[in-house]
Amino acid sequence: MATPVGILTVSDKCSRGQALDTSGPALRQLLESGQQRWSVVTSLVVPDDRQLISQTTRDWCALSPGSAGPLCRLVIITGGTGISPSDVTVEAIEPLFTKRLPSLATAMVVGSLKITPMAALSQVAAGVVGESIVVAVPGSKKGSVENLQQILGVLPHAVDTAMAYAGTRHLHPATPVANTVEPLAMCGCSRPDDDGGTMHVAEGLSNDLEASVVRRARKSPYPMIPVDDALQLVLSHVAPLPPVQLPLGEIREGHIIAADVIAHEDVPGYPAAVMDGYAVIAADGPGTYAVRGAATAGRATATPLSSGEVVRVATGAPIPAGADAVVMVEDTRLLESSDGEEITVEITDAGRVAPGQHIRPVGHDLRKGSVIVAAGSAVTAVGGEIGALAVSGLSSFLVHPMPRIAVLSTGDEVIDTLGPPSALEYGAIRDCNRPALLAALASLGCPTLDLGVVKDDPDALARTMQEALKTCQGIVSTGGVSMGERDWLKPVVEQRLGGRIVFGRVAMKPSKPTTFATLPQGQFVFALPGNPVSALVAFHMFAAPAIRKLAGHQGTSALRPSTMAVFEGRDISLDRVRPEYLRAALIWEKSRWVARVTDQHQQSSRVASMLHANALIALPRGTDQKPMVRRGESVTAIIIGAPHMGV
The missing domain is CATH 2.40.340.10 (MoeA, C-terminal, domain IV)
Structure with a gap:
């Protein structure tokens, strides 16, 4: 499995948008090209702020009791390593080091000195923070890559060694727990414990479902990541659902067209009158004319028009052969009629027309073979897209389906408000989260599955979620994600559903405990906080963009x-x-x-x-x-x- 890496760019100008960060992307490319050893899971640009650099490094390397490891096993900081007063990166991170690695820093400097003498002025640094390796390199694109290249070959072993020796024993009790089997550390230089056993590394970050409350973590093991990083992680883990063929009558607002829709015929397929009046030969001009029948919408006259004749036409009616213009009925006068039929009319001087006037030619609206609706277009409630699809000559279309999302609330104290009314006992609260989320999902066009209120019971929670995942692309839950002794969402996802917690806390107010997890079959879980505002804010910030992407929406403006x-x-x-x-x-x-x-x-x-x-x-x-x-x-x-x- 790839080692998670964080890249922190330190630059006042980049953080203010006055310059483009080129070092961070270059380091990512170096790490992720050609091998599967490294995976950049988070990146951030911060100003030359000693406290912010220190706190970000601390968060990315955070390790708490019950934790399998930090967000990042390797942290690379680029920038702030020079000798100007504003360069404070080394001063910010060195106090965090539990072990200094001066030889790594020396290797970077020695290698860089072979390229430029200016490397002597760089304050590169390296050390261990918890179970993570932290390396500070210069801020220039060229310098950052050159320095990291000097030590890239030994970093995998350094990371493995830090994992094996950096205090993981405190995660386990002094006396082994009966019937507990933990995976072995796979580092090549691992050593036996003092009791003769082998070093263990905890799997997952959540509390053990089988352990008592005294074994729970006293602090959250999940690093608090920035909002933009959290959204980026969410969107990187979801992809548009495969397109399906839907009949026109089932296409709704919010559907995304998955393939260009091509017109299979000209619209109109015949020259049509634009308004009510008379089809004429333009060269005849004003005068008195015999009315030779009528052409109405859907019905044409069979005989070509001759000079001296006109045919009465309705808007949209086919123009008879021989005619090349239409005179509005307002520019004519009835001269003779019989049994309710027009015999002769006069075209007044106002009725002078040019060839083609008031006629819609073949293909004027749509040309056969042209793209009517482009792939990626969203169907709106205005009706234009549905109208265009309707005249394409096709009866079904390739669209991205809407994901089906299951919704549940958790908590022994939560009273279902979508069922029969019930009295509110002392200590109970009415569920407003689930109805609100179901309505929010409906506004996105999602079909939903209402899972009701699930009590604080791991078995019941696991059964409910497993059943829902048979028919749903994702689950949105509320409650059970904080530090309470009966907050079971995270451990159930990890230990019963085989899921992976992508993040368990977000640096935002409200909604800090927001949790996003992926499941083995490609589904996801958004475990939102129990407070109603926190749940709705987190839904709109993270779940709604993910659902839009699943439904085929593209681009930042469409997702958020x-x-x-x-x-x-x-x-x-x-x-x-x-x-x-x-x-x-x-x-x-x-x-x-x-x-x-x-x-x-x-x-x-x-x-x-x-x-x-x-x-x-x-x-x-x-x-x-x-x-x-x-x-x-x-x-x-x-x-x-x-x-x-x-x-």
Whole structure:
């Protein structure tokens, strides 16, 4: 299995968008090209901020009791290794080292000195943090790659050694637990434990389902990853569902056309009248004419038109042979009739026409062989796409199907609100998460499976989820993902369903415990927090983009639409630890988008803060330089519903 790697780019300019990060992508290419040893699982660009560099490294290397390992076994930091006052990378990471690896740093410098004497001015560094190897290399694209190349051959052994020796014994009790079998460490230099056994490495990060509460982790073993990294991980683990052939009547809003739709015939297939009037020979001009019958929609006249004659035509009717123009009925006058039929009419001077006037020629709307609807087009509620498909000459079309998603709530205290009404006992709460999520999924066009409320029982939870996975592409659950003794979602996914937790915490407020897991058959689980606002925010931030991608949507704007808006409301202090997502109403007002917070109380338990919300205001983490967002500032609003039009 590939070793997980994190790449941290340190640059003030890159973090502000004033320069492009070229070193990070170059290092990724070096690591992932040609062999399966390394897999870059996370990457981030941060400013030259000593505390931020240190905290990010600490998070990526975090190891807690009950953990199988950190997010990253190898962390490469590029940038901030020079001698200017702003270069603080080495100062930020060296205090974290449990073991220094000066020889690795020396190898990088010696190798680089053969290329440039300027390598003598670089403060490269290497060391062990927990069970991870951390390496700091120069910030230039060329320098970062050259330095890493000097030690790339020994890094696999260094990583394996760090895994074997870096204190994994504290994850296990001093006395072996009966009937417990753990996989052996596969490092070539592993050594026996003091008791004569072999070093063990824990599998998975979640608490053991068979262990007592005293064995549970006291701190979350899951690193808290940035929001953008979490979304990138989600989207990298899902792919559009294979296309299916659907009849026109089953295609709905939200479906994505999977292949170009080609017109099989000209539309119209005949020259057609654009308006009600008379088919004429344009060269005849104004005058008195005999009316030779009528051509109505769907019915043409058989005899070609002769000079001195006109044929009455309705809008859309075929133009008779010989005619080359249409005169509007408003530009004529009835002269003679008999038994309710027109005999002669006069075309007035206003009825002068040129050849082709008021006639829709063959193929005017659609040409046979042309692309009517391109692959990747979304079917909207406006009706244009359905209309175009209907006139293509085809009866069924290749589209990406909507994923079927199962929804459940967990908790002994949760009362089902979609069943018969029941009294609310002391300590119980009514389930608002499941109904809200089912409605949100329906708005995306998803067929759903309602799994109800599942009690805090691992066996019941596993059975319910296993049954749902027989017919569903994914499961969205709420509750059971935090640090409580009966929070079973993560261990059930890992130990009963054979899944892999991709991430178990996200650096955001609310929704920090949001969990995303993949399953052996390609399905996924979004285990969302139990607080109703946390569940809905996490759904719109992560689950909704994943579902759109499954359904065939492409591009950032389709997966996670956002816009800039003017913030209106009181000044709000920014959280110093996590970026925050306020619920807001996005309104088009006075030629601009305005974002108004829906409720002054934005606690994650207060579902009322989601009332009338159609956007999430993405607020950055606060700093000394930027402690708050003020009324009238421009903010990023992530659209989660139809924006309102102001008055």
